[in-house]
Amino acid sequence: MARVRVEGVRKTFGKVIALRDISLTVEDGEFYVLLGPSGCGKTTLLRCIAGLERVDRGRIFIGEREVTGLPPRHRNIAMVFQSYAVFPHMKVYDNIAFGLRMRRIPEMEARRRVARVAAMLQIEDLLDRYPAQLSGGQRQRVAVARALVMQPDVLLMDEPLSNLDALLRLHARAELKRLHQETGMTIIYVTHDQVEAMSLGDRIAVMREGEIVQVDTPMRIYEAPATVFVGSFIGNPPMNFLHGVVEEGKDGWFFALEGHRLPLPPLREVSPGQSLLLGIRAENIRVDERPHAEALPAEVMVVEPLGAQWLITARIGEQFIKLTLPPGRPVAPGQTLWLSFPIEAVRWMDARSGQAIRELAPAASGSGKAGDSRG
Amino acid sequence: MKGRAWIGSALWYMGAIALALWVLAPIYLIGLLAFSPRMAVYRWPRPLLPLEFSLETMRFFVSATGTLAATRNSVVVALLTMMLSLALGAPAGYALARFLFPGREAVRMGILMTRMFPMAILSIPLAVTFIRIGLYDTPWAVALVHTAMALPFVILITASVFVSIPRDLEEAAMTLGCSPLSAFLRISLPLALPGLAAAALFTFVISWNEVFAAAILTLRQRTLPALVITVLNESPLYFRFAGGFFMVAPALVILLIIRRFLFNLWGITSR
Numbered sequence: 093m094a095r096v097r098v099e100g101v102r103k104t105f106g107k108v109i110a111l112r113d114i115s116l117t118v119e120d121g122e123f124y125v126l127l128g129p130s131g132c133g134k135t136t137l138l139r140c141i142a143g144l145e146r147v148d149r150g151r152i153f154i155g156e157r158e159v160t161g162l163p164p165r166h167r168n169i170a171m172v173f174q175s176y177a178v179f180p181h182m183k184v185y186d187n188i189a190f191g192l193r194m195r196r197i198p199e200m201e202a203r204r205r206v207a208r209v210a211a212m213l214q215i216e217d218l219l220d221r222y223p224a225q226l227s228g229g230q231r232q233r234v235a236v237a238r239a240l241v242m243q244p245d246v247l248l249m250d251e252p253l254s255n256l257d258a259l260l261r262l263h264a265r266a267e268l269k270r271l272h273q274e275t276g277m278t279i280i281y282v283t284h285d286q287v288e289a290m291s292l293g294d295r296i297a298v299m300r301e302g303e304i305v306q307v308d309t310p311m312r313i314y315e316a317p318a319t320v321f322v323g324s325f326i327g328n329p330p331m332n333f334l335h336g337v338v339e340e341g342k343d344g345w346f347f348a349l350e351g352h353r354l355p356l357p358p359l360r361e362v363s364p365g366q367s368l369l370l371g372i373r374a375e376n377i378r379v380d381e382r383p384h385a386e387a388l389p390a391e392v393m394v395v396e397p398l399g400a401q402w403l404i405t406a407r408i409g410e411q412f413i414k415l416t417l418p419p420g421r422p423v424a425p426g427q428t429l430w431l432s433f434p435i436e437a438v439r440w441m442d443a444r445s446g447q448a449i450r451e452l453a454p455a456a457s458g459s460g461k462a463g464d465s466r467g
Numbered sequence: 468m469k470g471r472a473w474i475g476s477a478l479w480y481m482g483a484i485a486l487a488l489w490v491l492a493p494i495y496l497i498g499l500l501a502f503s504p505r506m507a508v509y510r511w512p513r514p515l516l517p518l519e520f521s522l523e524t525m526r527f528f529v530s531a532t533g534t535l536a537a538t539r540n541s542v543v544v545a546l547l548t549m550m551l552s553l554a555l556g557a558p559a560g561y562a563l564a565r566f567l568f569p570g571r572e573a574v575r576m577g578i579l580m581t582r583m584f585p586m587a588i589l590s591i592p593l594a595v596t597f598i599r600i601g602l603y604d605t606p607w608a609v610a611l612v613h614t615a616m617a618l619p620f621v622i623l624i625t626a627s628v629f630v631s632i633p634r635d636l637e638e639a640a641m642t643l644g645c646s647p648l649s650a651f652l653r654i655s656l657p658l659a660l661p662g663l664a665a666a667a668l669f670t671f672v673i674s675w676n677e678v679f680a681a682a683i684l685t686l687r688q689r690t691l692p693a694l695v696i697t698v699l700n701e702s703p704l705y706f707r708f709a710g711g712f713f714m715v716a717p718a719l720v721i722l723l724i725i726r727r728f729l730f731n732l733w734g735i736t737s738r
């Protein structure tokens with residue numbers, strides 16, 4: 093087990109720049125998730141770390157060792173492929189033992205190690221079968237076992253759950269989490285599924301177009317997205333972004349939103365006339381049936397009962413907003429709700445750059461922890 | 468609706484039966500007469516059922532002058548062809564399947580274009596060349612020409628075989644400690660084996676059946692088809708049937724028996 097350091101790695105395919113000078117550090121024993129939309133370069137980054145792809149520039153370290161120029165077999169990594177890549181002409185046992193044999197580990201010890209990972213993944217009964225005789229879920233376990241048995245410095249996984257059906261995926265996700273807790277292994281995990289990322293990752297690196305946009309714990313990513321992109325990529329429903337302008341009033345600046353005025357906290361690098369986005373998660377919006385100071389009227393457009401909560405789409409002026417309500421509260425399309433946005437749950441973004449704007453006051457340090465409600 | 472569907476499938480089956488007869492009837496007749504007494508060929512009406520089994524005809528053919536030597540030549544040529552075309556064709560197929568290199572499409576087209584020149588045109592200059600370099604009238608000469616004929620098929624077959632083996636498998640082997648070469652040897656090669664064997668048998672049959680080049684490029688070192696075709700006019704009818712059977716047999720064996728084994732490995736039944 094080891095930490096992994098990537099420094100300024102660039103990778104191009106012809107004219108396509110798949111990775112634009114990526115740098116990251118994965119701590120020893122960390123479950124590190126690479127998350128991003130299709131084509132953002134997650135797989136390419138993973139393959140560069142594995143040594144299956146040669147980088148154009150930059151350096152890669154595993155532990156204290158630089159591995160940039162080394163072939164995969166000298167990096168002491170193991171990888172689980174999206175397709176599993178289980179060898180079809182070998183029985184499950186030989187698949188798992190393959191890497192040990194390549195390392196010339198004595199057959200006795202190999203047998204012990206195979207037995208141990210097979211037990212860990214509950215595939216002891218399958219060791220005598222060919223992969224063609226396995227289900228998708230079983231094949232995935234074999235692929236994981238084949239990687240784990242190597243006791244690699246770092247385990248790389250490329251969307252290992254994406255070929256499983258929904259129910260199995262839920263189960264396998266919990267299994268993976270348990271496996272990580274049991275082994276304490278350093279894992280770099282690629283996915284485009286934000287729920288998977290949130291539930292598995294110690295930290296998540298959100299990628300977009302060959303760049304890492306934000307690296308943080310799942311909760312920080314969820315509550316304090318660094319850009320509009322992250323806010324709208326993570327969470328279901330995505331974060332709401334309401335468009336407005338900074339205006340100067342007689343008692344300071346305020347945020348003008350569809351003809352309403354909202355107080356503005358002291359923000360860095362903001363000036364009157366600037367376009368801002370007010371970012372807020374659906375569940376953080378305060379909803380009242382009656383008007384009160386600071387509340388904005390919103391007309392209910394769509395009500396979607398989703399079981400545990402109801403998802404409401406409403407309209408403030410020309411802009412749409414999604415909010416959630418506990419089931420049973422009487423709402424119907426056409427009704428007016430009064431919405432207010434607790435100031436500590438609001439994430440301000442610059443409309444032009446899409447970047448978050450930091451607050452001036454030191455209050456920001458407390459805003460990471462959710463749950464403290466005000467008023 | 469039902470009536471029409473019935474007619475449709477009846478037509479389909481009739482077509483299939485007609486096609487099968489088209490192929491099987493001559494083979495049956497050849498086999499029948501090859502294992503009948505010599506004189507059965509001249510009898511009228513011709514016997515259509517295997518009533519009098521006899522090895523006489525085959526024995527006559529096998530013991531005729533030159534048959535055994537020609538058979539040996541044929542086997543040698545076919546084996547040489549098999550090895551040469553696999554040794555040259557499989558790597559080419561692998562390259563076409565795995566690597567994007569400049570001129571890949573041109574190579575692919577070029578391979579097919581070699582089939583455009585009829586053997587009749589090529590044989591004479593080839594014979595002259597072989598005489599000059601001292602290869603004329605040797606199994607090597609025939610094997611080289613047969614290799615040239617078989618290569619396009621071998622390359623296309625092996626390319627499609629290697630395309631069907633996911634690249635992930637080799638890459639997985641590399642992360643598990645293999646060099647690129649050992650990943651190929653341990654993963655892709657065994658997986659390609661059925662396909663490569665099929666290609667090998669195919670070249671064997673191509674070479675075994677080829678007449679024209681073999682007849683022109685040899686004088687004393689005749690292959691079996693070359694021998695049969697040159698003595699055809701002077702030989703009795705039953706000799707021709709026996710020779711025909713002798714030449715069809717390997718292809719039949721390959722098709723009927725080996726194919727089944729090839730496509731049922733590792734619990735995967737394909738086709």
Ligand SMILES: Nc1ncnc2c1ncn2[C@@H]1O[C@H](COP(=O)(O)OP(=O)(O)OP(=O)(O)O)[C@@H](O)[C@H]1O
Pocket residue numbers: 105108109110128129130131132133134135136137284
């Ligand atoms: N071998 C290749 N040749 C050319 N372009 C490539 C190659 N591999 C990847 N790319 C390009 O690099 C970019 C990043 O691809 P990559 O496979 O890393 O995306 P990804 O984030 O893994 O996407 P997905 O979620 O769909 O798997 C894409 O634009 C892709 O088209």
Ligand SMILES: [Mg+2]
Pocket residue numbers: 134135136250
């Ligand atoms: Mg990918």
